[in-house]
Amino acid sequence: MSQCLYCKQRKGKRSCPALGGLICPLCCGEHRIVRIACPQDCDYLESGSDYQQKRLGEHFMPLRREFYRQLADFGGEKAVALYNLVEVVTFSYFQDRRDGQDAEIITAIQALRRTLSPLHVPSAPMPIFAEHLKKEYDSFKKQNPQQIADATLAPEVLDRSIRFVSEFSGAGFQSQRFLAGLVGYVRAYHPEIAAHLTKQHEAGRIVLPNQSFAPPSPEPHVHGPGCEHHHH
Structure with missing residues (x-):
């Protein structure tokens, strides 16, 4: 049996160009992009970037x-x-x-x-x-x-x-x-x-946003010019 190169437990059924061998569908679906450096042209990637x-x-x-x-x-x-x-x-x-x-x-x-x-x-x-x-x-x-x-x-x-x-x-x-x-x-x-x-x-203007995308309260939030957020 060809073992999955990622989990080393299940059977490898898909050819994985990043790992240079076979990977099981579960690991491919769960770890592609996030933990495996998939090339752009891999057949299992959806809509590229x-x-x-x-x-x-x-x-x-x-x-x-x-x-x-x-x-x-x-x-x-x-x-x-x-x-x-x-x-x-x-x-x-x-x-x-x-x-x-x-x-x-x-x-x-x-x-x-x-x-x-x-x-x-x-x-x-x-x-x-x-x-x-x-x-x-x-x-x-x-x-x-x-x-x-x-x-x-x-x-x-x-x-x-x-x-x-x-x-x-x-x-x-x-x-x-x-x-x-x-x-x-x-x-x-x-x-x-x-x-x-x-x-x-x-x-072409200088980037000084009037909103921040720092995590919201109770996590820290940056109050910029025009910001209307309030701490709860």
């Missing part, structure tokens, strides 16, 4: 909620606001780009962290998205100086953010798991914010 985003968005949601809880415990609403800004800028910039990679987000967060370090010495020009993230942080900080982590708190928040993004992304070369998870999550659970950010990005 939209399907991937939906599956990864569902997987992303509880992990993201827990990360926000940890950030709130560590640094309160200012820490939450900084990571939320990273998510907002990332979604706005990459939501309609099929070629974006998680490495670009990690590099941008690392670059922002370096610029906020007291020991920072400017080096080579930053990549395009890193420049974009830095500009958005500076803009938000200027307009809302009391609402977001500053140079004393930000480096640790960004270190934690790098770890979170990297762990969700996984070890795959040119991984897009974090990007797909974030985009899929926002589109599925916050369609009105997704539409708002898409419109802003198309207009």
